[in-house]
Amino acid sequence: xxxxxxxxxxxxxxxxxxxxxxxxxxxxxxxxxxxxxxxxxxxxxxxxxxxxxxxxxxxxxxxxxxxxxxxxxxxxxxxxxxxxxxxxxxxxxxxxxxxxxxxxxxxxxxxxxxxx
Numbered sequence: 001x002x003x004x005x006x007x008x009x010x011x012x013x014x015x016x017x018x019x020x021x022x023x024x025x026x027x028x029x030x031x032x033x034x035x036x037x038x039x040x041x042x043x044x045x046x047x048x049x050x051x052x053x054x055x056x057x058x059x060x061x062x063x064x065x066x067x068x069x070x071x072x073x074x075x076x077x078x079x080x081x082x083x084x085x086x087x088x089x090x091x092x093x094x095x096x097x098x099x100x101x102x103x104x105x106x107x108x109x110x111x112x113x114x115x116x
Contacts, residue, residue: 065093070100 025032033041039057046054065082075087084090096104 062093062095065090066095066097069094070096 019031023032024030035057042057042060043051043054048054061082065078068081069078073081075090078094079085079087079090082090082093
């Protein structure tokens with residue numbers, strides 16, 4: 001079922017914007033922020049020394065993909081979430097932690113249970 005569409009107030013007193021399915025998150029049904037809006041909001045909320053000194057929105061992309069990968073998301077799921085078409089483009093975002101690598105190594109180490 002498609003997300004509902006309708007008119008959204010611009011909040012500026014001027015005419016609103018008609019929302020389409022593309023303007024709404026398919027998972028939550030909430031209106032999406034533009035990249036610039038999200039970047040500005042994050043910077044304003046985290047800036048410690050004036051505008052432009054807050055967190056970088058793109059860093060959250062790296063963190064989110066790393067956490068999803070460490071939580072067991074498959075490569076195909078990570079590619080779908082990040083909208084990457086090629087696995088090699090996703091690799092630069094996914095940086096497993098040393099702890100995650102130790103846990104992975106323990107699966108094949110001494111004492112690990114094997115089914116084959």
